[in-house]
Amino acid sequence: MQMKKLFDRNDVKLWLFVAVLAMLYGFIFIFSEFYGSPFFGIKDFLVLVMQWCVVVFAAAGLLYALSLNKYLFAATFPLLTLVCTALTYFKYTLGVTLTPMIIDLTFVTDLRTSLEMFSWQLVVWLLLALVGSAGCVYVRFRYVRVHRWYVHLPLALLPIMLTNAWIPSFVAPVSARMPYSVYYNFSRYISEKRIVEEQRNTFDDDTPVCRADSLTVVYVLGESLRADHLSLNGYGRNTTPLLAGDTAVVSFGNIYTEPYYTHLCVPHILTRADSLSPERAFDEQSFITLLKKAGFHTAWIANQEQESSYLYFMNECDTLIYANVGESLYSFGKWLDGDMLPHYRAMLRRGDAKNFILLHTIGSHWWYNTHYPDSFETFVPVVKSRVVSACTQEEMINSYDNTVLYTDYIIDKLIAELRERNAVLVYLSDHGEALGEEGHYLHAGDYPPLHNPACFVYCSPRYTALHADKINTLKENRTKRFRTDFLFHTILDAADIESKYLDRSFSLFFR
Ligand SMILES: [Zn+2]
Structure with a gap:
């Protein structure tokens, strides 16, 4: 009732x-x-x-x-x-x-x-x-x-x-x-x-100077690539045939990142943030501003969705290009780093004496299969389901390794454009990835491989001839342990810049 x-x-x-x-x-x-x-x-x-x-x-x-x-x-x-x-x-x-x-x-x-x-x-x-x-x-x-x-x-x-x-x-x-x-x-x-409209003026009191007449610096911001899945670092599978065959590529297998989420790693990597002052990641400008002040044309080519924690840095660049507009975790077609290549070549052809290009790759992001072309499906069987628990560890590793193989191909293509230039390319992934060890998957929960991102440096023949000492030191440092704090200073050092904000003791080129 x-x-x-x-x-x-x-x-x-x-x-x-x-x-x-x-x-x-x-x-x-x-x-x-x-x-x-x-x-x-x-x-x-x-x-x-x-x-x-x-x-x-x-x-x-x-x-x-x-x-x-x-x-x-x-x-x-x-x-x-x-x-x-x-x-x-x-x-x-x-x-x-x-x-x-x-x-x-x-x-x-x-x-x-x-x-x-x-x-x-x-x-x-x-x-x-x-x-x-x-x-x-x-x-x-x-x-x-x-x-x-x-x-x-x-x-x-x-x-x-x-x-x-x-x-x-x-x-x-x-x-x-x-x-x-x-x-x-x-x-x-x-x-x-x-x-984007936020006012940050970290480097207002500095006038950095670049000693080079013409120089190209490329930073490839990798995604979820763990160091131990590169044959370049001794991995059993031949996942990096092209990079391993290039003697000008120096790999650093002992990089440590404290955070292991993209939105925390990226601001840490691009700024002066370090173990003592991690907060700099969220209120300072990045090295991009210093490069601009030193006369570089700066470009950010994005193949990832923007994130509020690093959107500021994307807009610090003179040019911002989205290679794949409209891709998100909820789209299911192919989402490939190869789509950045035409933009990359266009940036190199602009004719700037000094240019800096940052490529934010989708790399080895879950769902792996969408991030490499079918022709790179070398390791099989691959994952079939988007539900992690429905995939076997073997499938996860196969799909993941196929993304590594494709990254090897992409980086080789990037390097090919630099061989005739005075140029240096630095690759550093934001963090690693768990592939089913002790039930850990992706980068959701803390696990050691997440803290060990892949990193390597390529120097062109002209750059090597001009900086023989620097390159020797770089090679000597390859087995040393570095925190990702190194990147800010290494990019400035690679760009031959003199700045009061550059602390060479962090640099991969420092003895
Ligand atoms: Zn990430």
Whole structure:
């Protein structure tokens, strides 16, 4: 009897309305976010279905809340539907998902490109979405009555709170997908904008001088590459045939990194942060500013999503290029470092006497298979599932080693462009990776190989001729232990720069 009083036919109609809307959203929009997800076996498939259900449940909460007031519904629902239609269209046609980078490129920096993205097909879909959502608004006005919204509001908020705050494992999948991804990505975009505009003036009191007339310095920021999986460092499998065959490549097998998450490693590596002053990673400028002041043209070629912890440094560069706009952990096509090569060559051809290029690679990032071309699938069998627990250790190592093989190929291509120049290339991965030892995978929990990233240096014949002593010292240092604190000073030292912020005792070229 109590139930009968609390809810009546009108309430049932409202629930029915919300349920139909949520299902439409689930099948039309949310499905597109899962479309193309690789899965292997029934267990994987069920995990994906469960995730889809959670995201639909979260969307239902939002649609429920919006439906409680017909005017609010009329004002917001068509808009939300138009945005989701556009995103779904781009997911199916270009394979891109919404990221702050996409927002910046389409709405702010590059109006021409965004206008080009407006095809007649998209306009047709948007018109259909408008008609469809107008129909929903009509149904809401005509057939749904809400008498006591305050009774329904807590019910609507429950799925929203559960999936966006109270159950931590739901937050990531829900925030990365429609409709919530719209909100999360715009708020991330706004907070990242603030970081870019931040005022840091670490090196204002310095006038660094570069002694070279013409010089190219390349820093390859690696991803999840552990030192002991390079045949260059004695690994049993031939994972670095090209680098190992190049006598000008000096490998450092004993590098130690304290942090092992990308967002903590990258700022540490690029700044003066060291074991005594780790906080410098978050409030100082990087060596890029000193290179600029010393007359270098600086470029950052990104093949990774930007992260608030290092976005500042990306914008420190004169030129910032995204090699793969719209790739994220939720896209499943090939995402290759080879896509950086045309940009790299273009930067070298600019004709600057002194240039610095940083390449932020995707390297050996999980999900390994997407980060090397099929022709590099040398070690088999490879992983088939995105669910780590469904993969064998053997598959994990095979897929991982294939990424190493591809990195070997990419670095060799980068070096090939430097042979005729006065040039030096430094490679340092942000951290290592666990490959199933004692049940440790990826870089989630602490494990020794995570702290030992791969590192090597290439010096061109001209550079070697000009700096014979330096190169000898470099070779003598190859077995020594270094913390990743070395990079800031090594880049400046390699660039032949005199600065009061350069402490040569950290440098790989220091005796
Ligand atoms: Zn990383």
